[in-house]
Amino acid sequence: MMNAAERLRAEAGRRILIKDGAYGTEVQQRRLGEADYRGGLALDRDQKGNNDLLNLARPELVREIAQSFADAGADILATNTFNANRISQADYGAERLVREINAASARIVREVAGAGRWVAGAVGPTNKTLSLSPDVDDPGYREVDFDTLSDIYVEQVEGLVEGGVDFVLIETVFDTLNAKAAIHAVRRVEQSIGRALPIMLSMTITDLSGRNLSGHSIEAFWASVRHARPLSVGLNCSFGAAQLRAHVAALSGIADTLLMAYPNAGLPNDLGEYDECPATTSAQVRQWAEQGLVNIVGGCCGTTPAHIRAIAEAVRGMAPRRIPTPERRTLLAGIEPMTLAA
Numbered sequence: 001m002m003n004a005a006e007r008l009r010a011e012a013g014r015r016i017l018i019k020d021g022a023y024g025t026e027v028q029q030r031r032l033g034e035a036d037y038r039g040g041l042a043l044d045r046d047q048k049g050n051n052d053l054l055n056l057a058r059p060e061l062v063r064e065i066a067q068s069f070a071d072a073g074a075d076i077l078a079t080n081t082f083n084a085n086r087i088s089q090a091d092y093g094a095e096r097l098v099r100e101i102n103a104a105s106a107r108i109v110r111e112v113a114g115a116g117r118w119v120a121g122a123v124g125p126t127n128k129t130l131s132l133s134p135d136v137d138d139p140g141y142r143e144v145d146f147d148t149l150s151d152i153y154v155e156q157v158e159g160l161v162e163g164g165v166d167f168v169l170i171e172t173v174f175d176t177l178n179a180k181a182a183i184h185a186v187r188r189v190e191q192s193i194g195r196a197l198p199i200m201l202s203m204t205i206t207d208l209s210g211r212n213l214s215g216h217s218i219e220a221f222w223a224s225v226r227h228a229r230p231l232s233v234g235l236n237c238s239f240g241a242a243q244l245r246a247h248v249a250a251l252s253g254i255a256d257t258l259l260m261a262y263p264n265a266g267l268p269n270d271l272g273e274y275d276e277c278p279a280t281t282s283a284q285v286r287q288w289a290e291q292g293l294v295n296i297v298g299g300c301c302g303t304t305p306a307h308i309r310a311i312a313e314a315v316r317g318m319a320p321r322r323i324p325t326p327e328r329r330t331l332l333a334g335i336e337p338m339t340l341a342a
Helices: 004-012 023-029 034-038 051-057 059-071 086-092 095-113 146-163 176-193 218-228 241-252 278-290 305-315 326-333
Strands: 076-078 118-123 167-173 199-203 232-237 258-263
Touching (some): 004 118, 004 167, 034 051, 051 095, 059 095, 076 095, 086 095, 086 146, 095 146, 118 146, 146 176, 167 176, 176 199, 199 258, 218 232, 218 241, 232 241, 241 258, 258 278, 278 305
Parallel strands (some): 076 118, 118 167, 199 232, 232 258
16 A cells, blocks of 8 residues: 555656645635634734634634635645744744644644645744844854754644644745754654655745755755655745746756645735736646646645636646656756655
């Protein structure tokens, strides 16, 4: 019997798979008040905007959002846990609830996913960086160190595993060293649970040159993380699909694993809102598919169930990307071949 990773690889060899869209966008559209976010939990600070806490305060709402993406055609459903870590939850004084938040979200999404879909435990980058100093007068200063960040990620990943995720999605990687701390944490959890825990990695670029905030190009990022043998690697957030195309193409040519890309619904307007309609986003993502660049597509900021439905329809019946052979990948990247782990 195949495990979750093997099933996903097999299905991705037959068709382009669909990831879900943005929880944050769906939550914002519901115009919740502070009491909705708090849900009667005993917390001292204002909780408005703490989307992750909704897993405990309003589980029916999180379930509704996950179901809407499933109904739109998503094969992979992520948990509502992008900021469910001690660093991010410290802003709300909710650090003690981190493991509970992650486990609850994973259970909710697992229930929606059932047997026919996959659940990815979403792990965000936190609002700290290991590579850069927040103090321009002290370049060597860091607000957090590697071991501490790894510990913080261990707590989150343990909660996600408790709730039943299939994979850990380390996403919106603006600092490659942060991602490596998350990878390190996943490996620690693997040792404690005695089984493999597949990783998905997704970088975000901060300018059109194709670099993340810590200065890594697409190629450098892949060279830095490929030792983790991720189930998938890709790009998310950053810009709209049109601006991401060249960078998706660059990664597609060198990554000897599945490629997942999920862009924003275009660029934000002056109010920070996303106006790009589903037809526009899906037409641009279809171009990725026509060029054979992707195995999994979905949406990030601004994408709704309507966007995911349109994307699913746009790529239906199209051939998935062929993973580059070791010889071709070596030619493109100048690095040693790697056998894709099962």
